[in-house]
Amino acid sequence: MITIKDVAKLAGVSASTVSRAISGNIPVEKETRDKVMQAVEELHYEPNALAKGLKEGKTNTIGLIIPNIGNHLFPPLVKGVEETARKSGYTVILCNTENNLEIEKTYLEKMQKRLVDGFIIATAREKSTHILDMEAEGVPVVLLIRHLGNAVDAVILDNYKGAYEAVSYLLARGRKKIAIINGEQELSLYRERFNGYQEALKKAGETVVPQLVLDDAFGEENGYAVMVGLLRSGQMPDAVFATTDLRAIGAIRAIKDFGYRVPEDIAVIGFDDFEFTKLLSPRLTTVSQPLYDMGKLAVEKLITIMDNKNKVTPIIDVMEPTLVLRDST
Amino acid sequence: MITIKDVAKLAGVSASTVSRAISGNIPVEKETRDKVMQAVEELHYEPNALAKGLKEGKTNTIGLIIPNIGNHLFPPLVKGVEETARKSGYTVILCNTENNLEIEKTYLEKMQKRLVDGFIIATAREKSTHILDMEAEGVPVVLLIRHLGNAVDAVILDNYKGAYEAVSYLLARGRKKIAIINGEQELSLYRERFNGYQEALKKAGETVVPQLVLDDAFGEENGYAVMVGLLRSGQMPDAVFATTDLRAIGAIRAIKDFGYRVPEDIAVIGFDDFEFTKLLSPRLTTVSQPLYDMGKLAVEKLITIMDNKNKVTPIIDVMEPTLVLRDST
DNA sequence: ATTGTTTATGAAAACGATTGCACAAAGCAT
DNA sequence: ATGCTTTGTGCAATCGTTTTCATAAACAAT
CATH class of the missing domain: 1.10.260.40 (lambda repressor-like DNA-binding domains)
Structure with missing residues (x-):
């Protein structure tokens, strides 16, 4: 050498x-x-980057913690982070936790001691004392797609608004019996989406009918199962708001299997705007998250934090979703 | 600290x-x-990982170079790499090159000097003297989804076989006029897929008809465009072998737009088995690559190389594709 | 001519770990 | 009891940088 x-x-x-x-x-x-x-x-x-890093106490590297790169949500996010980081002279270390808290902790501990100058964390757990600890110790951290109250800097989506607009759109088009297929209530993003749904109905003078509120575990399969249950029950909705594209796709499959048409009989709106969503038939109407930009912003925030020695109070940036109209409504 | x-x-x-x-x-x-x-x-x-790395001349980190995390091919690959690396005590640094040679070179140069113990490179360029140089300098490298002759260790797919089996299957089902929608001929993987197509036809006593050989640039859009061209030309195929799922999806869209049915009028086979491919209607028959396993194997090979000081001659591992039968054939 | 500044450079001390070498203490054989 | 090996520990050198400090040369001001 x-x-x-x-x-x-x-x-x-x-x-x-x-x-x-x-x-x-x-x-x-x-x-x-x-x-x-x-x-x-x-x-x-x-x-030699190691010697330099040792002397300077800085590695120009950031750690990006995500639960699962196989989830379609993350590639655009990762791309936004990676690209922005590179342009600012940073290298990113990608950590896939498999949604496993132990793996996450191991990663954080391992890298904290000077392999990495700061972290972007996009694993959606609600309670995370280990992250609060890091913040308290002065480790630069930005949360992405999640937040821990106001304690830690974060970039999140206005989930409430996304849901509100989606449901309002359905109502404006004359749909009345709107079902919601939702996710785990422990996650605030799903609670917020539910609130948006609820408020939109209220605003239009409709009430939430419990039989149309479907709580679901995860993915396409469950979207299908839950929708089948609803159709069997005799409660026939004229629209479905699914809090995830995958759930929407499952719901559409169920609707078709029952011989109904989308959107004529039942309109469907998803959430996330996965890239392939426009390749389906019917092309899915959905709420789009600016994932790339969110990744970008997270890096920019993190760099600011790392440069500013004197800590300022955390800021939560809330990004705007967009309703993308296609053929399923 | x-x-x-x-x-x-x-x-x-x-x-x-x-x-x-x-x-x-x-x-x-x-x-x-x-x-x-x-x-x-x-x-x-x-x-302190830096001090340790400096002293030991080893960082337990590997660099993974890919062109674009947004391409559905890569998440499973990344996952395979990341998971295997983690289990062996390695951390992976993800580098997204945007398919830009300059970015790739910058990354490699920057990391070569001891930030990383070895590289896995999955960017599909044919000529890459910079990689041959690295290999010559003794930097541990494993190529993934590509190879540089026999000069550098690699994990690749048997593209020929995948194509051969797909086309043979169509022939066995009585299809005769089989079109191919192929990619850039500069990439050996597409040349190999074409060879498989050609050989399967020959074996069945059919000949390649030039009008049915469609060369395409990239993605769904072009698959659509090229298929439209074919249908307009009056040459009516009874099957299409697309060398990429995206091209297949585009082709199906074109076929439907012309009022034909898939698979009754025209059967379609794709290549890659993107995860969402089974959510389409019709669900796509396609050639599946064991991407996760390929990533895994690449890491295992790389670790062996890094441990073995004394260089052995490179080995090219060829993985087997699987034909996944669904509703489009 | 003398002193005081400025400027460019080299020597040496860090950064935080590992490891070869030296040495003391303990264990063993004679 | 003496010498020889074994065992456990500390000292100091080392990895490849950056940076403080000191010094020498060049220049300006008296």
Whole structure:
């Protein structure tokens, strides 16, 4: 491996001078600088990132913690993070936790001690004392797609608004009996989506009918199962608001299996706007999250935090969803 | 930050002893070890990864270079890599190159100097002297989904076989006029898929009719465009072999737009088995790549290479595709 | 000519870990 | 009891940087 000393020797100067010539922070005579640069070229010298990091107490690396890269939500998010980080001179270490708290903790602990300058965490747990601890210790952290009250900086979506607009749209188109297929109530994002649903109905003078509120576990399969249950029950809705595209797709499959048409008999709206959602037939109307931009913003916030030594109070940035109209409504 | 010296002081021993007690490689008296461990606990000491890496010349980190995490091919691959690496005590740094050679080179250069112990590269360029250079310099590298002749270790798919089996299946079901929607001929994987197509036809006594060979740029849009062109030309195929699921989906859209039925009038087979492919209607018959396993194998190979100081000749591992039968044939 | 500044450079001390070497204490054989 | 090995520990060097401090040279001001 070629070190700074090799360069120094070839250029006929000391290691310190090489360091100064390269960094440019401290003035070096033009002539010596040229000699150094030439030696650098000649030897293809690249400074050892480890030594540099050790000395400077900084690695220009950030850790990105996500539950599952296989979930279609995350690739755009990761892309936004990665791209923005790269453009600012940061490298990102991707950590996939499999939604396993132990793995998450291990990752955080392992990297905290100077492999990484800060974290972006996108694992959607509600209570996370270990993250609060990190924040308290002064480790730079930004949450993504989740928040821990106002205790930690975060970039989240206005879930309430997304749901409110989706349901309002259905109501405006004359739909009355609107079912909701929702997710785990422990997650605030699903509670908020439910609130949006509820408020939109209330505003229109409708009431929430309990039989049309379907709580679901996860994914396409369950969307299907739950929708089948509803159709069997005799309660025939004229629209479905699914809090996830996957649930919407499952619901559509069930509706078709029962011989009904989408959107003529039952309109369906999803949530997330997974990329492939526009390849389906009917193309899915859905609430779109600006995932790429959210990833981008999270990095920008994190960099600000890392640069600012003196801690300021956390800010929660709330991004706006967009209702994307397609053929399922 | 808590260092080994803090632990040493608290335990009343020297830093060296702490190091030895922790690593366990060198015997330490039971009693002192206990004292050390207790101090470690008490202070929540975690060794500084940078200092350790600098001293040992090893970081237990691998770099994973991919063109675009947004492409559905990559999440399963990344997952396979990440999970296997983690289980072996490695951390992975994800690098998204946007298919941009400059970004790729920058990443490789930047990380080569000891931030990373080895690389897995999944960017599908044919000529890559920079990678050959790395290999020559002794940097551990494994290629994934691509290969550079026999010069560099690689994990690839038997593209020929996948295509051969897909087309043979269509032929066995009585289809005769089989079109192929293919990708850039500069990429060997598409050349191989074409060869498989060609051979299957030949074996069945059919010949390749040039009008049915469609070369395409990329994605769903182009699959659609190219298929429209074919249907307009009056050449009516009874089956389509698309070398990518996205192309297949585009083709199906075109076929439907022309009022034909899939699979009754025209059967369609894709390639890749993107996860959402089974959510479409009709559910797509396709050639599945064992992406997760390929990522896994790549890591295993890389670790072997990194452990083995003495270089052995590169091995190209060829994985088997599987034909997944669904409703589009 | 003398002193005081400025400027460019090198030597050396960090950063936090590991490890070869030296040495003391303990164990064993004679 | 003496010498020889074994065992456990500390000291100091090392990894490749950056940066403080000191010094020498160049220059300006008296």
